Amino acid sequence: MISWPFIRTVALFFIFVVTGSQAQAFSCDDEDLIFIFSRSCQQYELYKKYEVEDGKLNEIYKELQKNAKEYDREIEDKQNGFLLSGMSDALRDTQRAWIKFRDEQCGLARFGWTHVQDRDFMETKCLYEITIQRTQELKLINEEL
Numbered sequence: 053m054i055s056w057p058f059i060r061t062v063a064l065f066f067i068f069v070v071t072g073s074q075a076q077a078f079s080c081d082d083e084d085l086i087f088i089f090s091r092s093c094q095q096y097e098l099y100k101k102y103e104v105e106d107g108k109l110n111e112i113y114k115e116l117q118k119n120a121k122e123y124d125r126e127i128e129d130k131q132n133g134f135l136l137s138g139m140s141d142a143l144r145d146t147q148r149a150w151i152k153f154r155d156e157q158c159g160l161a162r163f164g165w166t167h168v169q170d171r172d173f174m175e176t177k178c179l180y181e182i183t184i185q186r187t188q189e190l191k192l193i194n195e196e197l
Contacts, residue, residue, distance in 0.1 A: 098176050105180060105184050123140075123197055157182060
């Protein structure tokens with residue numbers, strides 16, 4: 053799989069060599085380049101949005117994990133120290149399973165597209181959308197604790 057940094061590096065090299073001009077920073081706002089690299093720019097911008105959403109997911113997961121551990125302690129106290137498996141363990145196991153599901157589901161989104169850029173875009177779109185959905189799910193769980 054070709055990564056975004058590799059594609060960007062090749063594009064910058066191509067621009068520099070073909071135009072013979074001084075090296076300039078690649079920008080998705082550059083009117084002359086936006087047409088040539090429109091899908092790359094869309095994918096790059098979407099990936100930046102995905103990273104923000106992934107950060108939100110990690111924050112809510114950490115908060116929920118902390119609340120789940122507090123919940124486990126309360127239940128354990130009510131059961132005189134007896135707790136077979138707590139919510140924090142179940143949450144951790146579920147999140148690990150979700151990560152596997154996310155990776156497989158978004159890998160599947162790559163199929164059926166001829167161009168590599170389309171495949172990368174669809175995978176990133178899947179990551180973005182599924183991460184927002186998971187964040188909402190964890191928020192709902194956290195609100196009920």
